[in-house]
Amino acid sequence: MKKDLLSIADLSCEEITLILDTTEAMREIGQRPIKKVPTLRGKTVVNLFYEPSTRTRTSFEIAEKRLSADTLSIPVSTSSVLKGETLVDTALNIEAMQPDMIVLRHASSGAAHLLSRICRSRIINAGDGMHEHPTQALLDAFTIREHKHRIEGLKVTIVGDLLHSRVLRSDALLLTKLGAQVCVCGPATLVPVGIERLGVRVSTSVDEAVADADVIMLLRIQHERMQGAFFPSVREYFNTFGMTKARVARARPDVIIMHPGPMNRGVEIASDVADGPYSVILEQVANGVAVRMAVLYLLAGGVEDEAAA
């Protein structure tokens, strides 16, 4: 493994497979009466979250504690960032206290790469702006592999806000790397220019996009990142792109429905689909802890190529 986990783009297929296989072993720890192993005893992990997060932060914290790391979370709302401290200064000050790893969530794309250059600690990207969210993609791949026993050759359809989604970038990179056919679909105003370079097919009709899909993945409409009018109304979005039972019926009978959360019920996904038998949304959350344990464990080891890292 490299020093840091910044993006899926940096990972080889072998590294991805190693992470997914290690996840398999880590998952069993969560089912024990004593959900803890001594592996990261004496390691300090700082969770630095510049954006609101329930799932990812909780998931990292639980993963760190299950591996016996000493962990602390710094929600920016109560930190010196409010007094005007820059990301670099905050990071250097945290570094001065000798942590071993920093988990960073930040609204700016490339924030984790910036810290990677200036920090001795291992950096894990927990989402940077509209760029990447690698651990989400890894847990998605793990969940798909669990259900389909393979990734190669699957048809994966991703529907929603493609423009603002870091999950889309990480997922598309990872799934195409492992040989899946990824089709993306969303309103033309939310399809970024050059998205084909991720190796995905773009469709403007959701009915066409979901036909024969093995996996349907919904992306949240990110109201907080939208400064312009990307579509006329939420109701119109739901009518045109929302995942309904009727649309799910066009996919393969053993389709699974995924959503990285948080869900907007009645916007990108109908409630009866989110709670339906094909929904694996809560399994994704459960697998998130094991995936993050695997990443923390693997990054805590030696660096393959110190000079390149």
Added chain:
Amino acid sequence: MDADRMSRTLTRIAHEIVERNRGIEELALVGIRTRGVPIAKRLAHAIGEIAGHEVPTGALDITLYRDDLMRHAVGPQPVVRSTEIPFSIDDKRILLVDDVLYTGRTIRAALDALIDFGRPKVIQLVVLVDRGHRELPIKADYVGKNLPTSASQSVQVHLMEIDGKDEVEIQET
């Protein structure tokens, strides 16, 4: 040690286990990955032939409990495999099974790992080969063969299930 010898050795150990535990009611076998697992399964089968029914077996991966993890500045992390103990170990007589007993550090890690699953009544240690050179105060309860070695040698246990043949050999390194 060849295949025939290995098979007779395991049968002998199975007899010893049944004798020393006065029956098999509370027994369960836990093999340490990788080669302790098939040995545990074979012992369970042999005990089953002696006592009438098989005893439960599990597999334990001790990687996350190793005392040399995080001590090396270089090199990738060892691969973690899954632990599968599909029964409660509380109040059981647990037979911990490994192929080679050497420094004792693997067994130390395995004991820590086992205790995280519950509180067995007894833990006993079964090894196919004891090659000496202990670094911790650990002793096996059942030994297939004592094999005096020097630290520069390595003992390789090959098993049909994993390596396609049953054999124990000493190699100079």
